[in-house]
Amino acid sequence: xxxxxxxxxxxxxxxxxxxxxxxxxxxxxxxxxxxxxxxxxxxxxxxxxxxxxxxxxxxxxxxxxxxxxxxxxxxxxxxxxxxxxxxxxxxxxxxxxxxxxxxxxxxxxxxxx
Amino acid sequence: xxxxxxxxxxxxxxxxxxxxxxxxxxxxxxxxxxxxxxxxxxxxxxxxxxxxxxxxxxxxxxxxxxxxxxxxxxxxxxxxxxxxxxxxxxxxxxxxxxxxxxxxxxxxxxxxx
Numbered sequence: 001x002x003x004x005x006x007x008x009x010x011x012x013x014x015x016x017x018x019x020x021x022x023x024x025x026x027x028x029x030x031x032x033x034x035x036x037x038x039x040x041x042x043x044x045x046x047x048x049x050x051x052x053x054x055x056x057x058x059x060x061x062x063x064x065x066x067x068x069x070x071x072x073x074x075x076x077x078x079x080x081x082x083x084x085x086x087x088x089x090x091x092x093x094x095x096x097x098x099x100x101x102x103x104x105x106x107x108x109x110x111x112x113x
Numbered sequence: 114x115x116x117x118x119x120x121x122x123x124x125x126x127x128x129x130x131x132x133x134x135x136x137x138x139x140x141x142x143x144x145x146x147x148x149x150x151x152x153x154x155x156x157x158x159x160x161x162x163x164x165x166x167x168x169x170x171x172x173x174x175x176x177x178x179x180x181x182x183x184x185x186x187x188x189x190x191x192x193x194x195x196x197x198x199x200x201x202x203x204x205x206x207x208x209x210x211x212x213x214x215x216x217x218x219x220x221x222x223x224x225x226x
Binding site: 001004033035041042043044045048058059092094100101102103104105106107 | 114145147149155156157158159162202212213214215216217218219
């Protein structure tokens with residue numbers, strides 16, 4: 001499967017600031033997604049990162065809060081804007097490859113103080 | 114939208130015994146059902162999946178069964194080992210896996226030595 005890396009692996013940020021998370025894949029992939037995993041909880045889909053066009057957001061997530069870029073088939077960024085303590089979560093990117101299997105990166109652990 | 118229920122939330126078994134985790138889904142259009150294992154501090158790892166045209170799939174000690182009529186699927190782990198201890202998530206999606214996933218709430222599997 002593809003090797004997926006995320007930067008940063010973890011960060012502690014102050015409320016009101018923004019953080020951009022990077023997701024890098026070692027091969028070209030068509031489908032990329034961003035998920036959020038709140039502490040001790042399950043994963044929730046934030047958006048589909050579409051290459052060359054605007055991301056498709058799930059109900060409850062908006063572009064102003066979680067802007068996403070996908071400049072090419074190997075890279076995407078997710079920005080968490082104007083952060084509050086409720087944004088403290090693990091943010092994960094995933095890619096689809098092969099026979100439609102979905103693989104996840106290691107995650108970015110965000111704490112907002 | 115899709116809703117996935119997962120039970121139990123915690124499962125403790127003796128080493129060498131079998132473990133079964135069950136999930137139900139609501140959307141009859143869902144056709145791809147992966148299972149993930151998540152260890153502490155890591156991203157989810159795909160361990161097995163099943164598509165709607167198959168009733169059962171096995172990979173060594175792990176098997177998954179699907180009942181489309183009842184809209185439920187199960188993960189079976191035989192001859193459990195200490196390294197099987199982790200949180201397991203089931204998920205469902207339509208689009209054959211090319212869409213974002215809807216996850217269950219997770220099962221914390223504890224293997225007692």
